[in-house]
Amino acid sequence: MTTENMEKSINPIENISNVSFGKKEYNGSSKITIDFEAQLEKEIMKSLPTEALITSAKFEGTNIALYTRNPEFSLTELSLHLSALSKSLKKRFIIRTDPSIRLSEDDTRAEITKILPKEITVSVIFCDDATGEVVLEVNKPEAITSDIFLKISKNTGWITHTRRSPHIPSNSIKNIHSTLKSSSKERQIFYQRLGKRIFRPSLLPNNLLQHDDHQNTENNHQHELVMPDSAENVRSYNNSVPFNYRYNNLREVILYCLGGVKQVGRSCFVVVTPESKIMLDCGINPGENQSYNAYPRIDWFNFNLEELDAVVISHAHIDHQGFLPTLYKFGYNGPVYCTEPTLPLMALLQMDSIKLSKSNGAYLPYEIRDVNESIKHCIPIPYGKPTDISPDITITLNNAGHIMGSATVHINIAGTHNILYTGDYKYAKTQLLDSAISNYPRVETVITESTYGSSGDIMPDQYSVYGTFTESINQTLKQGGKVLIPVPAVGRAQEIMLVLDKEMREGRLIESPIFIEGMISEASAIHMSYAHYLGYDVRKSVFQGINPFQSSYFTAINGLSKRDEVFNDDSPSIIMATSGMLEGGPSVEYFKDISPKPQNKIIFVSYQINGTLGRRVLDGTISEASMVDKNGKMKVIPVRCSKQKIDGFSGHSDFNQILSFISRVKPKRVLVNHGEKSKSENIASSIYSKLKIRSSVPDNRDIIKLR
Numbered sequence: 001m002t003t004e005n006m007e008k009s010i011n012p013i014e015n016i017s018n019v020s021f022g023k024k025e026y027n028g029s030s031k032i033t034i035d036f037e038a039q040l041e042k043e044i045m046k047s048l049p050t051e052a053l054i055t056s057a058k059f060e061g062t063n064i065a066l067y068t069r070n071p072e073f074s075l076t077e078l079s080l081h082l083s084a085l086s087k088s089l090k091k092r093f094i095i096r097t098d099p100s101i102r103l104s105e106d107d108t109r110a111e112i113t114k115i116l117p118k119e120i121t122v123s124v125i126f127c128d129d130a131t132g133e134v135v136l137e138v139n140k141p142e143a144i145t146s147d148i149f150l151k152i153s154k155n156t157g158w159i160t161h162t163r164r165s166p167h168i169p170s171n172s173i174k175n176i177h178s179t180l181k182s183s184s185k186e187r188q189i190f191y192q193r194l195g196k197r198i199f200r201p202s203l204l205p206n207n208l209l210q211h212d213d214h215q216n217t218e219n220n221h222q223h224e225l226v227m228p229d230s231a232e233n234v235r236s237y238n239n240s241v242p243f244n245y246r247y248n249n250l251r252e253v254i255l256y257c258l259g260g261v262k263q264v265g266r267s268c269f270v271v272v273t274p275e276s277k278i279m280l281d282c283g284i285n286p287g288e289n290q291s292y293n294a295y296p297r298i299d300w301f302n303f304n305l306e307e308l309d310a311v312v313i314s315h316a317h318i319d320h321q322g323f324l325p326t327l328y329k330f331g332y333n334g335p336v337y338c339t340e341p342t343l344p345l346m347a348l349l350q351m352d353s354i355k356l357s358k359s360n361g362a363y364l365p366y367e368i369r370d371v372n373e374s375i376k377h378c379i380p381i382p383y384g385k386p387t388d389i390s391p392d393i394t395i396t397l398n399n400a401g402h403i404m405g406s407a408t409v410h411i412n413i414a415g416t417h418n419i420l421y422t423g424d425y426k427y428a429k430t431q432l433l434d435s436a437i438s439n440y441p442r443v444e445t446v447i448t449e450s451t452y453g454s455s456g457d458i459m460p461d462q463y464s465v466y467g468t469f470t471e472s473i474n475q476t477l478k479q480g481g482k483v484l485i486p487v488p489a490v491g492r493a494q495e496i497m498l499v500l501d502k503e504m505r506e507g508r509l510i511e512s513p514i515f516i517e518g519m520i521s522e523a524s525a526i527h528m529s530y531a532h533y534l535g536y537d538v539r540k541s542v543f544q545g546i547n548p549f550q551s552s553y554f555t556a557i558n559g560l561s562k563r564d565e566v567f568n569d570d571s572p573s574i575i576m577a578t579s580g581m582l583e584g585g586p587s588v589e590y591f592k593d594i595s596p597k598p599q600n601k602i603i604f605v606s607y608q609i610n611g612t613l614g615r616r617v618l619d620g621t622i623s624e625a626s627m628v629d630k631n632g633k634m635k636v637i638p639v640r641c642s643k644q645k646i647d648g649f650s651g652h653s654d655f656n657q658i659l660s661f662i663s664r665v666k667p668k669r670v671l672v673n674h675g676e677k678s679k680s681e682n683i684a685s686s687i688y689s690k691l692k693i694r695s696s697v698p699d700n701r702d703i704i705k706l707r
């Protein structure tokens with residue numbers, strides 16, 4: 001069947017005038033989508049080989065799911081046939097097993113244990129009833145061959161995915177499994193209703209969306225949607241100029257800035273097209289207490305959360321996702337897309353925020369059940385896989401080199417406009433990660449971060465950074481002091497662990513105990529589970545059986561009594577604790593102990609947001625801090641220890657790296673966000689003067705027409 005035939009037979013454009021603009025319900029999909037799906041299923045079923053034993057073809061999440069009673073054939077020979085079909089339909093397929101062939105969970109476990117070779121040990125087997133997938137956590141995922149994968153699906157009726165067993169079991173992953181388990185029915189319904197929504201027929205016929213030219217400025221004032229009466233009319237209008245004027249206006253791409261411009265914190269944009277509304281990041285500003293300044297301005301953007309097609313999260317840091325559970329609390333019930341490791345890392349940080357707010361009495365706009373809602377609605381996608389998330393938007397996540405699982409988001413809007421939203425990125429290799437991906441065939445608009453956008457923000461090379469770091473620690477250890485390194489639990493912590501271990505092992509750093517607070521260990525366990533997301537060098541050593549987070553120099557601190565032991569011991573040591581900006585968490589407890597003694601030192605290795613205690617200590621604007629002690633009494637803590645900021649560890653691109661990234665991507669336009677005002681303005685004018693690319697710094701609550 002040709003594409004043209006397929007379009008004719010399944011395109012329900014005749015009914016398109018029944019759809020009202022901007023009204024896209026998650027609940028109770030319209031009749032039009034059901035007809036569309038039923039017709040499509042009929043066409044697909046007809047074209048598939050009978051040996052595949054496909055029992056149904058359904059819109060499900062971002063794919064068309066084919067349910068099979070013959071997984072062995074469907075996962076191998078059928079896939080060739082599907083790649084051609086996928087091209088002609090412009091839709092992606094996923095193979096699921098028909099529930100009737102799936103063994104019970106107990107029998108599946110027993111069968112899998114029988115099939116796996118002896119050298120493979122399994123720590124977790126998780127069967128997801130909503131998808132028919134079984135996740136195996138094993139010591140050597142690379143030892144599971146495609147034959148083993150096929151045998152498992154043939155004998156059990158479950159399709160296998162693997163992860164690496166971490167050195168300590170991860171509680172975050174365990175919690176995610178139990179949330180997924182208890183919501184499998186609910187999620188099954190969600191995936192189906194999401195599929196219907198994503199594959200709803202376009203309001204605008206594709207041939208018009210891709211028809212690029214014929215701009216006419218005189219008629220640009222027309223904004224109303226005028227629908228053709230029938231498919232015939234669409235065809236006859238296709239080359240007529242007046243009709244194109246109308247549709248030109250409808251191909252607009254508008255960007256709403258809800259947070260994170262001219263500031264670091266609360267990153268949030270909404271991209272609006274004629275068909276869709278997509279939110280990019282949904283962060284909070286950790287340095288702010290007033291909700292007006294702390295959260296994205298969804299109060300200002302006059303839209304209903306139900307109208308949002310998707311939320312895409314670039315990475316797990318709280319300034320990019322800390323407001324996400326609140327969206328669910330306020331009624332959003334659509335999908336959230338992010339990479340696989342971002343989900344557990346994000347959940348870990350959200351749960352930690354809840355714990356912190358309970359212990360220090362600070363207001364947090366969400367609770368555990370809202371975190372669980374975001375877990376249930378999360379659709380993890382791997383790097384490099386184009387994924388349709390609405391009728392006119394396909395996103396691709398790629399390595400951003402910032403923290404594990406961090407992604408730049410490439411947004412293709414009906415083939416007419418491409419946005420690259422960088423999130424936070426590092427355009428250079430680090431100990432932990434490879435450099436951000438920068439080869440894109442076509443990008444019209446880049447939205448870039450500018451944390452280090454000032455011309456003076458040039459990072460020294462890696463080896464001189466390690467040298468300065470080691471020397472600084474040695475100096476304090478030699479004078480009998482303790483070194484506190486406040487670190488964000490996710491990202492910098494693991495990078496610093498690798499560096500400390502390397503420097504100590506190779507004899508440059510004086511041997512001393514390195515204490516690691518609990519949450520960092522948990523984040524490191526997640527790093528091991530998804531080791532295939534790490535940089536080439538770490539990946540290689542993990543594959544050789546070396547766990548970089550399990551060095552004998554490290555001592556994990558779990559619980560208050562262990563922490564007291566560190567306080568009471570006067571011998572020199574290194575302490576790594578969260579949070580990275582001394583805003584709550586154990587680093588603040590260590591700060592109380594370390595700050596008053598001049599022989600001690602605090603070394604900052606990550607960006608300190610304005611207004612945080614970390615920033616004030618670093619800038620020397622405070623000589624003492626009032627804090628609540630263990631007994632709940634206010635106590636004045638003098639700041640007498642020395643302090644140092646070492647920049648080269650940052651997971652952000654420096655001034656030169658931002659410029660070379662932009663010159664590699666070659667967009668037509670750059671918008672600058674995620675930076676202090678002067679830094680954003682500086683990089684914007686440098687991009688214009690050096691690269692001759694139109695560049696600007698919007699404001700929060702600006703609306704920008706990208707197309």
Ligand SMILES: [Zn+2]
Nearest residue numbers: 315317402424
């Ligand atoms: Zn970040």
